[in-house]
Amino acid sequence: MQSEFVNTLFAWVAAHPGWMSFVIFASAAAESLTIVGVIIPGALVMFSLGALIGLGHVDFWSAYWWSTWGAIVGDAISFWIGRVFHQGIRRIWPFTKHPEMITRSEDFFRRHGGKSVLFGRFFGPVRGTIPTVAGMMDMSWRNFMVANVISGVLWAPVYLLPGMAFGASLDIASRVAGRLAVLILIIVVVLWATTWLVKHLVRLFQGHAADWMPRFHAWSQNRRFIGPITASLLDPEKGETRGLLALAAALLGGVVLLGLSLGAAGQKLPSGLDLSLYHFFQELRTPWADTLMVFTAGLGDYQVTLPVSLVVFGWLIWRRNQSAAWHWLAALGFGMATNLLFKGLLPVSSPAEVSRGVLGYSFPSSHATFSTLVFGFLAVLIAREIAQARRWIVYLAAAFMIVPIAFARLYLGIHWLTDTLAGLCLGLIWVAALGLAYNHHTTVKVDWRRLLAASVIALSATDLLHVGAHFSADLQRHQPQTTEQILSRAAWWEQDWRRLPQQRRDFGGQRRQDFVLQWAAARTELERRLREAGWQLAPAADLKSMLLWLSPQVELRELPVLPQTHEGSEDDLTLVRYDDGPDTRWVLRFWDVGARLREGGRPIWIGSVSRQKLQPRMQLFTFAVDDPQTRAPADLLAPAWQGLQVRVVKGSNPNERVTLIAD
Helix, strand or coil: CHHHCCCHHHHHHHHCHHHHHHHHHHHHHHHHHCCCCHHHHHHHHHHHHHHHHCCCCCCCCHHHHHHHHHHHHHHHHHHHHHHHHHHHHHHCCCCCCHHHHHHHHHHHHHHHCCCHHHHCCHHHHCCCCCCCCCCCCCCHHHHHHHHHHHHHHHHHHHHHHHHHHHHHHHHHHHEEEEEEEEHHHHHHHHHHHHHHHHHHHHHHHHHHHHHHHHHHHHHHHCCHHHHHHHHHHHHCCCCHHHHHHHHHHHHHHHHHHHHHHHHHHHCCCCCCCHHHHHHHHHCCHHHHHHHHHHHHHCCCHHHHHHHHHHHHHHHHHHHHHHHHHHHHHHHHHHHHHHHHHHHHCCCCCCCCCCCCCCCCEECCCCHHHHHHHHHHHHHHHHHHHCCHHHHHHHHHHHHHHHHHHHHHHHHHCCCCCCHHHHHHHHHHHHHHHHHHHHHHHHHCCHHHHHHHHHHHHHHHHHHHHHHHHHHHHHHHCCCCCCCEEECHHHHHHCCHHHHHCEEECCCCCCCCCCEEEEEEHHEEEHHHHHHHCCEEECCCCHHHHHHHHHCCCCCCHHHHCCCCCEECCEEEEEEEEEECCEEEEEEEEEEEEEEEEECCCCCEEEEECCCCCCEEEEECEEEEEEECCCCCCCCCCCHHHCCCEEEEEEECCCCCEEEEEEE
16 A cells, blocks of 8 residues: 555665664654744654554664653753743743743643653643743752653653554554555544644634624624624624524525526536545445444434434423523524525535435535534533633534544545535534624523533434434445446356456555455355365454454464455455464455356355464564465365366466366
8 A cells, every 4th residue: 555655765764773763863852842842743743653663664662762862852951941041031932922831831830840840741731841941940950850751751652652553553454455544544634633623723713702803893883784793793782683694694695696606607516626536535435434434424314413403402491591592493493494495406416326315415515514503503502611721622522523424424425525515614604603692692501511411312312223223224325336247157267257356456456466266156155165175264353352463472363364355345255274383374365246157146256365474563462464475385275176167377467377166
């Protein structure tokens, strides 16, 4: 899966360990410097380094000691700067524009004293400034270095180990399918970007809202259209109903007008970007990911969000929170309006290949809009009642519902990117407007803990019921459709065997392994013959067996055989044979690729053979790794097809032969 450039880079790193050690030391030291460390995302750097360790490209102990020494040296330099410049630090950028960075660290140091150097290295808000503040406040060198060394020794593994676990899991995923590893990377990036964006946007708005809102209100007063809307939303003395109705009409009317105008101009969905992203995600399809994505997409189905909405509304009425209930009803009403209006006036075709049986598509996506309204305004109701410094956590929790649901529907090909983004934006605009009106016109507090508990219980119960009733059907409906090939026995035997896959293909059509067998037989007959010849079903990849990866001392017989994928489909039959000692085994995999013989309808199975061996990693993990260079001996499989017709042909790979077997 790795590109030629990446492979070259890792080869260079392996050949120049001194340079890698210097890079690790310099990165850890820079991350600990008083000004540079504020800019460099140290946690991300160390997490990435841990991932390289988990992938086997960097030695753990070398990375650990060099990063530890880098962190100690960087903090020592920061401490020295604080002792030399003292209060002059406040006149240096970025502290001139953000004096709270120093103030926050000073408060932390006063509360915890010398222990702040030990704790501060693990506490994000003061990570980059606490050593400098310790120097500014004349902490002794001896006490500082004791805390500095202890924290440095503990700091490196705290940040490296999660990255190592991620790298190891990425390595395991790549053995199943390169596309699975790519998908994991994309999901991690999306979740990280969501966290960063929500955290910074919420803090930006909280820091400037008190100044922005009055200015915007004053600016809009003389505007004929926007002035009354702004006044009704922001002025507690005026009712907000008229302003919300006008804003809703403007939003819905503007979207309809825009959609009709684009349609009249010939700009219809899907766009080139929509199609490109759709085909990209279809390249990433794997059975494991499909299961997760179908479950995630189900969280946003109307069968789940509507009952949750009714439970929240009923709870607000029961608790006599009439204002909150009215605003909640306004959020739901807007969502219903988008559903009815857009489906009637702005229908779009969904990705037809995977959306059979799924109804109700529009631009913007009413599904994305409604999910945003439900989870977004629920976050507004809860966040209003907690401390301002922690509100971003509530909004992040809502984002972790909305974004994965939207991503899952894109992955499954249910929606296009354009209508999904438009639906999310429309929902966010209405949630923001409704939140401003609610916060400026409501003084009654909501018992957020009980509201949260009721919402979680309702979401869990409805999701379990919905999944239990529809999950299997949804999973089947969203499966990529395979084309069945009907071949005559004579044609397949002579030349049509070339029409069947001869290499296992992964992400981007990359060839991962040769298929050396084509066997026409019923599954029961195929499995019976192989088991009589000494093969046995492979150990299942369940939780208990996968935990053995964490053991540095484990027998190969105990480790599971991970499935592999060809064109997004897992192998259908996997068997193993132990003949060459306790540390190696042969693995035989067969795929049903939809090829059938006209005579009798028997499937033609395509198969690969590989040898696996134990591979300890960092004395922490133990994997079973395929050796693609090892060829199976001629007599390994011959007993299984004794008495059948066999033909050995030259495949597309000149170094491999394909064996055809039939009765």
